[in-house]
Each structure stands twice: as C-alpha cells, then as structure tokens.
Amino acid sequence: MAQTPTACLALADGTIFMGRGFGATGTAVAELCFNTAMTGYQEIMTDPSYAGQVVTFTFPHIGNTGITPEDDETSDPVAAGMVVKWDPTEPSNWRATRDLESWLAARGRIGMGGVDTRRLTRAIRQQGAPHVALCHDPEGKFDIEDLVARARAFRGLEGMDLAKEVTTAQSYRWDETKWSWPDGYGRQTAPKYKVVAIDYGAKRNILRSLAHVGCDVTVLPATATAQEIKALNPDGLFLSNGPGDPAATGEYAVPAIREMVETGLPVFGICLGHQMLAMALGARTVKMNHGHHGANHPVQRRSDGKVEITSMNHGFTVDAQTLPAGVEETHVSLFDGSNCGIRLSGRPVFSVQYHPEASPGPHDSAYLFDDFAAAMEAARG
Numbered sequence: 001m002a003q004t005p006t007a008c009l010a011l012a013d014g015t016i017f018m019g020r021g022f023g024a025t026g027t028a029v030a031e032l033c034f035n036t037a038m039t040g041y042q043e044i045m046t047d048p049s050y051a052g053q054v055v056t057f058t059f060p061h062i063g064n065t066g067i068t069p070e071d072d073e074t075s076d077p078v079a080a081g082m083v084v085k086w087d088p089t090e091p092s093n094w095r096a097t098r099d100l101e102s103w104l105a106a107r108g109r110i111g112m113g114g115v116d117t118r119r120l121t122r123a124i125r126q127q128g129a130p131h132v133a134l135c136h137d138p139e140g141k142f143d144i145e146d147l148v149a150r151a152r153a154f155r156g157l158e159g160m161d162l163a164k165e166v167t168t169a170q171s172y173r174w175d176e177t178k179w180s181w182p183d184g185y186g187r188q189t190a191p192k193y194k195v196v197a198i199d200y201g202a203k204r205n206i207l208r209s210l211a212h213v214g215c216d217v218t219v220l221p222a223t224a225t226a227q228e229i230k231a232l233n234p235d236g237l238f239l240s241n242g243p244g245d246p247a248a249t250g251e252y253a254v255p256a257i258r259e260m261v262e263t264g265l266p267v268f269g270i271c272l273g274h275q276m277l278a279m280a281l282g283a284r285t286v287k288m289n290h291g292h293h294g295a296n297h298p299v300q301r302r303s304d305g306k307v308e309i310t311s312m313n314h315g316f317t318v319d320a321q322t323l324p325a326g327v328e329e330t331h332v333s334l335f336d337g338s339n340c341g342i343r344l345s346g347r348p349v350f351s352v353q354y355h356p357e358a359s360p361g362p363h364d365s366a367y368l369f370d371d372f373a374a375a376m377e378a379a380r381g
C-alpha cells in the first residue's frame, strides 16, 4: 500500500491487517464474521442481530450503490464496523441521499477498505469468529500491542444478552405510513390478524412482511411477559431475530414463550426467535465455528425435499440432537446439516433459523408468512 494506512484490524491471535479507514474514527472491539451477500450491505449493517460484530464482506464491490432510508432495517447501523476489499466508489444511485462513507461517519461506525478479505475470511474459518479491535485513525498512529490486548480482552458473544440493548423501549404499532415501501409492500390493505411481535432486535422488513399478509402488528419489548402478551388478545405471536447468545437472552424470554405455547396460539419465530422457541420446547443451542452469514445458503424442506436459497445471519444454532419428541426438524442446511427449522407436531407453532423476509436475499421462503396467516385463519375455526 503506497499511502500511509489509516485503519488497523488486530485479531486476538496477533494477526494484523492494515488498510484505509473511512466513516467514524476510533476503535471498535467486537467479534468478526464474514458475510457472502452480494447486495444489501445497508440492510446488513442496520440489522440489529449484528450488534457486537464487525462484518467482513466477501463481495468486493461494497458501497457502489448508495444509501436510502427505505432500506434501513432499523434507524442506524448496528454492526460495530465493516471491512471491505475495495474502497467504496462514487455510488451509482441514491447519490443525493448518502454515500456509504458519509453515512458511517454520521452514524459513528468504522469502515476499513483495502483489505485482502479472502485471507481474512480464511482466518475467520480457521480461528472461528475471532475477537478483534478495529481502529481508524486519520493520522495512522496505532498502538498495535494495545489493540491486540483489547481484542484479547473482549469476552465474546457467548453468554452475552444483547437483545435487551437493541429492543424497543416502548411498545408500538407497525406504522404503515412510516415504513411501508412506496410500491405498497408492508401496507395493511385489509388487516385481518392481530399479531404481537416480540422485538429482540427486529428487522423492519419482517414487520413489513407480516403486515403484507394481513397482520396488524403490535411490537412489545424483549422482556414482555406472557401476561402482557395475553392482555392484547392476539391471533398470533411472532418472535423476532436479534443479537447475542440465545441462551443468555432466553433467560427471560423462554419462560414467556413456553407459557404462550401452552395457550395453543399460533407462534412463528425467525432466527433468535427460532432459537428461543426451540429452547422453550426443551432443546439447547450451541455456538458455531464461524456461523452462517449470507444471502445464498441452501436449505432443504424435509416435507417435500424442496430446496430454498435463503438469507442467513446467525452465529449460534439449535442442536437438533436435543430436540425432544414431538418437535419435528422441518428444515436443514445443505451446507453443514445444521438445524434450520422446527415445528411442534400437529400444532401451529413453528420457526426457522434463516430469514424468509429476505433482506437482503431471495424470496424462496416468503411462503412462511402466508403459512403463519393461514395458521391464524385456521385457529379462528
């Protein structure tokens, strides 16, 4: 690199990457993962499930499309930082709104370009989601020993409850005027089902997708009790995605979910919501080596063998060996055989590890929102 490096990424094992810093200055200490999606960096950076993680993008051209508020999954980037191969170029669209660099700077998030992301991705696979310190200093002054020490001191996502930090402080109703898309997606033309969605770090496109199939959505904080949920007399309960370790978050959420399952109400969960439903039914979750983060993960539906290409973002997984009798494994990853979906036999209670709202990603699994609506219709008798 001809120019003085202005960013340094230090891995806990002492491996150092130098590059060009952009966005905010300072240091972020986090877990490092890689995401293989080719589009949707804005949705990825604003997905609350990325709290506590720096994201390496394996696709080299990140930032060549601009930023548009319509694509935010929450109001600000939540991921701790981003690492890319090429410096972001002038965006090809939404120029008037914002480019990647100024967006990150305004939102206090660090970016780093000019990194051999293939080498870095290999390190992530070999080490298993390393702890890192990512530092951006426009003067290029780095205390490398200190950065390595800070990476080593990071205690990791295992045991960390982050849902409480990103959840909504107050309950609210999905607001179609604020968040539906200009083409009408997410607008409740005929709200038919009253749904309570628990926000463990919910992505907007999940709530939009629920509204699209006729749900009138009330969002409750992560700590909502079964009594608070029941008081709203919903037709169905939705459990959202979210950051951190499901085993830590589940301490308060799992008892509420278990009590709700006993009522016979239709329940649908996505990602963290899936992991916590599995725990409520008696299963355990474990940390994965480097997780699944991308928009191109093949999943097989067991009922008919159909393969869905899915969007994923998880570092923990449900241990299928621990699923009790009466809980079926409905979907499985074709990459590593890990669990991707469950259903309580004969009951309208189901969840998936991946992201059927596809943001970013393919729409192969959008049928799950229709299945949830159909379950609520059937429950009405």
Ligand SMILES: NC(=O)CC[C@H](N)C(=O)O
Residues within 6 Å of the ligand: 049, 240, 241, 242, 243, 244, 245, 246, 270, 271, 272, 273, 313, 314, 315, 316, 317
């Ligand atoms: N997207 C999610 O909901 C992620 C769930 C959980 N935090 C995990 O990493 O596995």
